[in-house]
Amino acid sequence: MDLPGPIHDFLLVFLGSGLLLGGLGVVLLTNPIYSAFSLGLVLVCISLFYILSNSHFVAAAQLLIYVGAINVLIIFAVMFMNGSEYYKYKDFNLWTVGNGVTSLVCTSILVSLITAILDTSWYGIIWTTKSNQIIEQDLISNSQQIGIHLATDFFLPFEFISIILLVALIGAIAVARQ
Amino acid sequence: MMLEHVLVLSAYLFSIGIYGLITSRNMVRALMCLELILNAVNINFVTFSDFFDSRQLKGNIFSIFLIALAAAEAAIGSAIVSSIYRNRKSTRINQSTLLNK
Numbered sequence: 406m407d408l409p410g411p412i413h414d415f416l417l418v419f420l421g422s423g424l425l426l427g428g429l430g431v432v433l434l435t436n437p438i439y440s441a442f443s444l445g446l447v448l449v450c451i452s453l454f455y456i457l458s459n460s461h462f463v464a465a466a467q468l469l470i471y472v473g474a475i476n477v478l479i480i481f482a483v484m485f486m487n488g489s490e491y492y493k494y495k496d497f498n499l500w501t502v503g504n505g506v507t508s509l510v511c512t513s514i515l516v517s518l519i520t521a522i523l524d525t526s527w528y529g530i531i532w533t534t535k536s537n538q539i540i541e542q543d544l545i546s547n548s549q550q551i552g553i554h555l556a557t558d559f560f561l562p563f564e565f566i567s568i569i570l571l572v573a574l575i576g577a578i579a580v581a582r583q
Numbered sequence: 584m585m586l587e588h589v590l591v592l593s594a595y596l597f598s599i600g601i602y603g604l605i606t607s608r609n610m611v612r613a614l615m616c617l618e619l620i621l622n623a624v625n626i627n628f629v630t631f632s633d634f635f636d637s638r639q640l641k642g643n644i645f646s647i648f649l650i651a652l653a654a655a656e657a658a659i660g661s662a663i664v665s666s667i668y669r670n671r672k673s674t675r676i677n678q679s680t681l682l683n684k
Contacts, residue, residue, distance in 0.1 A: 432606075432616065437611055448622065451625070451626060455629055471653070479611060518597075519594060522590045531634060550640050554640060554644055569652070581665050581666060
């Protein structure tokens with residue numbers, strides 16, 4: 406989306422801080438219902454990120470499917486199964502040796518990823534790919550192009566994903582039934 | 584929008600998802616951390632599609648497929664967790680030893 410510069414930067418900083426705090430809250434909060442709500446905050450922030458990067462259809466799909474379906478399903482699962490157990494095992498959120506080793510490993514993964522990202526010269530790649538890119542019609546919108554690609558190039562994966570969704574829903578009902 | 588900032592944010596989400604996936608003792612929280620990892624992958628798809636391939640939109644289509652797969656995974660995962668909870672009355676990961684009998 407083409408916003409003026411300060412509004413864009415303010416939105417970026419706001420969404421980034423929401424992502425950072427929400428991601429920490431998913432992992433570190435002790436009550437699982439709070440971490441489920443913080444996961445919802447993270448998903449909404451990611452959807453606003455998609456709007457900022459010009460892909461409105463994916464933003465709408467993210468908001469509908471993740472926040473509307475998956476997060477509600479997870480909150481339902483937490484409310485369904487986590488009644489007295491959280492109070493019974495009060496001590497299982499202590500800081501153990503395994504947590505320390507895992508946090509060390511994950512921090513090293515994060516640092517190596519950040520150095521790899523900052524070392525790569527992305528703008529050289531942009532200039533080499535922009536030159537030999539096929540220019541499609543400029544007049545049709547973003548979601549129209551996604552629809553055209555889904556109906557022509559990606560027709561077989563589209564059908565496969567529908568079959569996978571059907572099989573997954575039938576399997577979930579068959580597993581969860583008494 | 585700077586490309587590196589978004590990539591650093593998605594790397595942060597990925598690493599914190601892996602941390603939570605390894606250290607969580609509750610199965611539902613492990614499912615939430617799986618969603619975090621899938622969302623980090625999705626952010627990468629969408630930003631690379633926006634920067635490098637702005638007319639063809641193949642990254643957007645792949646991210647839609649990933650969202651559908653994540654929906655299937657969440658449904659199957661919560662069904663499995665609920666059936667384990669029905670048998671064991673607990674959703675702790677280290678108590679699900681049903682194959683041990």
